Amino acid sequence: MAKLNVNGADVDVDVEEDTPLLWVIREHLGLTGTKYGCGVAQCGACTVHIDGVATRSCAMPVNAMTPDQKIVTIEALGTEKPHPVQQAWAELDVAQCGYCQVGMIMTAASLLAQNPDPSDDDIRAEITNICRCGTYPRVLAGVKLAAERMSTDRG
């Protein structure tokens, strides 16, 4: 059994304790927006926020989590809907196949929460997610556009 706080709700899940958080989210909670890509914390398709920090859920055993840690998945990203990162992504048509994009967006949102005005080099260093379609140039542009919008909103 594991006690988790996911998207603002406390949940009990009956799973083996070494089950990665990714599979709890996908298979036991039915939230399939978070993707499986590698299972070894390489690709970032499984990125969720844990207490606001982008974390690769595929290599995070559920018994390493405590009930007070706030887990947020793509389904509950942001107070503003859609999140400025999602808006920027739509505006620039960033996605191709889209499979990795949820992880990209979660990573970008976390980056901007911690560094509201990242340089190109910051973005290149922080977003290490894999996209096989090669959307990288638009991912870079998308993070910058979202940063700009969020900065304007803060006035």
Place this chain on the structure above:
Amino acid sequence: MQHHQDIPSARGSLALSRRGFLVSAAATAGAFTLGFTVPEAGEAFAQSATPEVNAWVVIQPDETVIIRIARAEMGQGSLTGLAQLVAEELECDWDRVRFELVKPGENQRRDRVWQDMSTGGSRAIRGSHDYVRMGGAAARMMLVQAAADIWGVPASECSVSKGTITHAASGRSTTYGAMAEAAARQTAPTEIALKDPKDWTIAGQPVKRLDTMDKLDGSLVYGMDYTMPDMLVAVPMACPVHGGKLVSFDAAAVNGMRGVKHVLRVDDETVAVVADTFWRAKTALESLPVVWDEGENAQVSSASISAYIREGLSAETGFVGNRAGDAAAVLAASGRVVEADYSFPFQNHAPMEVLCATVRWSPERCDVWGPTQVAEAALSAVADAAGLAPENCEIHTMRIGGSFGRRLQTDYIRMAVNIARQVPGTPVKMMWTREEDMAQGRFHPVTHCRLRAALDDDGNVEALHMRIAGQSITASVRPAAMTENGDPVIFQGLVAEGTEGTLAYSFPNLLIDFAMRNPHIRPGYWRGVNLNQNAVYMECFIDEMAHAAGQDPLAFRRKLMASNPKHLAVLEAAASWIGWETAPPEGIHRGIAQIMGFGSYVAAAAEVSVTEGRLRVHRIVAATDPGHVVNPQQVEAQVSGSFAYGLSAVLYGACTVANGRIEQTNFDTYNVMRLEDMPVVEVIPMPSGGFWGGVGEPTIAVAGPAVLNAVFAATGKRIRNLPLADFDLTSGS
């Protein structure tokens, strides 16, 4: 065009089955119960509540225009491009356009009204632009005729704009939504005139993709995400040595593990654990004792494969792909021969969505929910594996999480059916692990190449012999397509004639030939296919010849390209854009490359630096002439994505073999391009009209040679084997 009278049977079944039902994902917490509908088996189209105008177009009373898409969408954007082509002729309001995917069983039932559904070879648009535009135009004509009939005026007096039909003389107007039902009763026109592309207003525009929003909030259900009530999950493992056999497995060792339902023989070489969740199935599979008969291929290594293939480099004769004059004689007599050997390694497609399919089999019917690039061939495979007639099977097509050619093969679909057939009535989702995807890829073929050129005293090429040796995809995947002498597609981009990919250069004496040597690792069509290695071999060696002749690589190419102005135009454009004629900034070095493939002319110019052995690709310019451009911003996305894919292979990617199996197991050992190393990409679309070329693949091929030539300019080192990451670029080494 499909007449509406053919439709009732399909619509009848649709009406009966449009129930949908609520299911709850296997959630233990009520707060997380997710409601969604699962389409019933046999349902033709989920969205089309109103009668279709024709097979391509459905217009709803609220003016929503649904355009049907028969080709697979795996990120390449052709879904949007095809919709633009239909909408262009339909003259509808683009803002109202939605899409739905065609199913192969439905296509079969309707005498292939949507024609070819296969999606490979960069053919989605170039292979169907004419008939999809005709579909849009026919629908427009039927809508206008319906209004004209009601008004009692000639259709020729009516005009259309953005879905509104107007009869100016009488001041009347109506909408597509209002006319759709009457239009469906019209007879399809037989004479259809298409617009001149110069009059396009929707096609040719950089409109946004139609399929974006559900990719950004996680709501798009990919094959991996598909869920049905009472569904089980299967995780398979095949013999890691291709061609090896499954001898036995000890099911009792894992049967008691939590969630495990079945341990099954899938086929001669594969075992699978079926459980209630992926994680439990995977955990049990890892504990399952399995005995393989790996066969003699277990002795094979990368070194033994290389030795076997290299023997083909000096074989007496080869299958000839291009010949002029007598290259052998001129080379034998020449006093100045330039020579080099190159090679290109195995690559895995490694799409982000690993292979999967959900199957529900019963003795009467088999339904598959999953991704495929070849829906019709996959349906045949399903029927065969299911032991059922194709009309009792269906593939519920889905958008795909990247594919790059991997799902042109149907091995995984067949496997999923073999599993579900052993659990009748229960839906089973087969999901591969990334490790299985790496082990059981259908790899970019491995080849070597020996190039020998005779130069005269002025540095002119008197003769060139290009001998390619190695693996044939066709021989493995489509043996029936082999010609008497060999593999007809091995010479992509190197042939003298045709519209797919001709060699840009004219040499007085030329021989390009192929010695087939097939190792046991199974090959497949990897995005760009044979163009990838052919471009590295030819374009890097052209650079070597230019260097040997003491000439500028662009000037040297120009002299050889006089009779191929389209090839030259893209090369000149890329070179000019990057500033080839002016000195690069301090520490920056440049390389160029061009090739023709998939019906398009492409060129690239790269700027790199090498500092203390560390390569940085700063900038890469691409020029592409695909004849017509349907969506310039998607062409830009494809070209820039092609560089990420192509450079992944050249810089880092190589699958190697030890003890008969692929050594790389995941992205930690099979590295790929990430944002940190992605160059700035500048794309010059230069459609010259008069032909339709592909966009998704050709540019991949020029990424490698442009960068490798720039690396030579920077370091004086010729990298002739890949990946580049294996080489020390520090000076003096």
